[in-house]
Amino acid sequence: MEHAKTAPADGAHLVDQAELDDLQERFDATIAAEQRIEPRDWMPEAYRRTLIRQIGQHAHSEIIGMQPEGNWITRAPSLKRKSILMAKVQDEAGHGLYLYSAAETLGIDRTTMTEQLIDGTAKYSSIFNYPTPTWADMGAIGWLVDGAAICNQVPLCRASYGPYGRAMVRICKEESFHQRQGFEILYELSHGTPAQHRMAQEAVDRWWWPALMMFGPPDADSPNTAQSMEWKIKRFTNDELRQRFIDMSVPQAEVLGLALPDPDLRWNEATGHYDSGEIDWTEFTEVLKGRGPCNALRVSNRRRAHEGGAWVREAAAAYAQKQAARAAAQAGGGAAANEERAAAQGSGQGSAHDRRMAEAS
Amino acid sequence: MADERGTRDATASGEDRRSPAEQGAGVAELPARSWPLWEVFVRSARGLSHVHAGSLHAADAQMALENARDLYTRRSEGVSLWVVPSAQITASDPDRRGAYFETAGDKVYRHPTFYARAEGVPHL
Ligand SMILES: [Fe+2]
Ligand SMILES: [Fe+2]
Numbered sequence: 001m002e003h004a005k006t007a008p009a010d011g012a013h014l015v016d017q018a019e020l021d022d023l024q025e026r027f028d029a030t031i032a033a034e035q036r037i038e039p040r041d042w043m044p045e046a047y048r049r050t051l052i053r054q055i056g057q058h059a060h061s062e063i064i065g066m067q068p069e070g071n072w073i074t075r076a077p078s079l080k081r082k083s084i085l086m087a088k089v090q091d092e093a094g095h096g097l098y099l100y101s102a103a104e105t106l107g108i109d110r111t112t113m114t115e116q117l118i119d120g121t122a123k124y125s126s127i128f129n130y131p132t133p134t135w136a137d138m139g140a141i142g143w144l145v146d147g148a149a150i151c152n153q154v155p156l157c158r159a160s161y162g163p164y165g166r167a168m169v170r171i172c173k174e175e176s177f178h179q180r181q182g183f184e185i186l187y188e189l190s191h192g193t194p195a196q197h198r199m200a201q202e203a204v205d206r207w208w209w210p211a212l213m214m215f216g217p218p219d220a221d222s223p224n225t226a227q228s229m230e231w232k233i234k235r236f237t238n239d240e241l242r243q244r245f246i247d248m249s250v251p252q253a254e255v256l257g258l259a260l261p262d263p264d265l266r267w268n269e270a271t272g273h274y275d276s277g278e279i280d281w282t283e284f285t286e287v288l289k290g291r292g293p294c295n296a297l298r299v300s301n302r303r304r305a306h307e308g309g310a311w312v313r314e315a316a317a318a319y320a321q322k323q324a325a326r327a328a329a330q331a332g333g334g335a336a337a338n339e340e341r342a343a344a345q346g347s348g349q350g351s352a353h354d355r356r357m358a359e360a361s
Numbered sequence: 362m363a364d365e366r367g368t369r370d371a372t373a374s375g376e377d378r379r380s381p382a383e384q385g386a387g388v389a390e391l392p393a394r395s396w397p398l399w400e401v402f403v404r405s406a407r408g409l410s411h412v413h414a415g416s417l418h419a420a421d422a423q424m425a426l427e428n429a430r431d432l433y434t435r436r437s438e439g440v441s442l443w444v445v446p447s448a449q450i451t452a453s454d455p456d457r458r459g460a461y462f463e464t465a466g467d468k469v470y471r472h473p474t475f476y477a478r479a480e481g482v483p484h485l
Contacts, residue, residue: 094435097432098415101415102415109394167415170415323421
């Protein structure tokens with residue numbers, strides 16, 4: 001059980017250095033044997049902190065990621081596209097919740113994470129700070145942004161922390177629909193009128209470079225990668241994943257009949273990969289520092305939704321409390337009456353439980 | 362250390378998973394900072410057991426069931442759901458797993474492979 005309490009052991013004791021070494025050794029051996037670390041296992045504090053940060057950022061990205069696409073739900077070109085887009089955005093909400101749930105097993109609570117997001121102290125993927133001015137952006141996001149996310153996420157299914165890996169398995173199963181629906185939007189536009197084709201091309205021009213930046217800074221500037229790989233949270237470096245994404249995208253762009261906006265993109269026979277142009281990392285840093293086109297808007301929307309929903313959360317909690325109090329009063333005060341009624345129905349306290357279990361089956 | 366972790370998470374009501382320090386003074390009369398946490402179990406098909414799928418927050422059991430349906434069965438992954446307050450689950454201590462499960466280890470005679478005489482004998 002991820003959140004279950006541990007049965008009290010033989011009383012608290014101080015952990016001495018020898019014991020700590022022993023715990024560390026066991027942790028290292030578990031990682032080396034490709035086994036998973038589970039919530040109640042001992043783990044180094046740095047491992048726990050890294051996971052809380054990474055899973056939290058990942059969850060926030062899914063939640064904030066609903067906004068650029070939510071922008072087009074009311075303006076989708078057909079009922080079919082609207083239903084698809086709503087299902088996709090709903091999936092992203094689900095992804096956020098799976099990940100918050102995984103992060104909570106590490107001892108941080110959901111409310112704290114939400115507060116960090118809306119007060120601007122938590123990070124999320126910079127890609128969601130770009131605007132979505134046309135319908136074709138829905139296509140480009142699905143194809144490129146979800147595509148890049150899949151590249152990142154598939155290896156995370158094997159992350160050494162059990163709940164994170166399991167959340168990623170669930171997420172990856174759902175992502176392939178996201179990428180395919182985006183590809184289809186672009187394909188239809190690309191093979192439509194000249195104006196539609198242009199709209200598709202412009203969206204790809206807008207999203208290609210930011211999508212490449214989703215993999216994070218180049219390996220030389222990514223000091224945490226080595227430790228993350230040692231802990232088997234990460235399985236490949238940023239540059240490796242980025243290259244994989246480029247290699248997959250080039251032939252897909254050909255099928256779409258759209259160009260990727262990089263004049264240096266060409267097949268390299270010697271390496272067996274595509275060579276590509278330099279990424280403008282100053283732009284990446286600007287967006288990361290909060291100076292992207294939509295940073296303030298995304299966070300303020302999230303804050304407004306959270307604060308606007310406060311009365312709903314309070315009302316539901318009050319209702320639950322009232323129902324529980326009523327049930328308790330009935331169980332206590334009307335015990336005799338209940339017993340009579342139960343006898344009449346041929347079921348006592350114990351079998352009420354059985355009945356619930358039977359209904360649940 | 363595991364014990365510390367256990368007691369931190371195992372609040373009596375399960376409605377407030379904050380440490381005492383985080384809760385601060387005088388908040389007792391305010392509603393809990395977040396809805397309680399529930400563990401979700403999904404039966405994927407008739408004939409199979411319910412399997413743990415993850416967790417979620419909800420104000421009460423009914424809402425937990427509805428949220429579980431929306432969160433964990435959007436693609437017909439289940440035919441039945443259980444939700445259990447996370448605080449109601451008692452778990453064994455993972456750091457003591459060696460000693461705790463050791464007793465089963467030396468009882469090899471519980472496995473059919475322990476009995477060699479039956480080798481090659483049909484239907485045995
Ligand atoms: Fe997602
Ligand atoms: Fe997605």
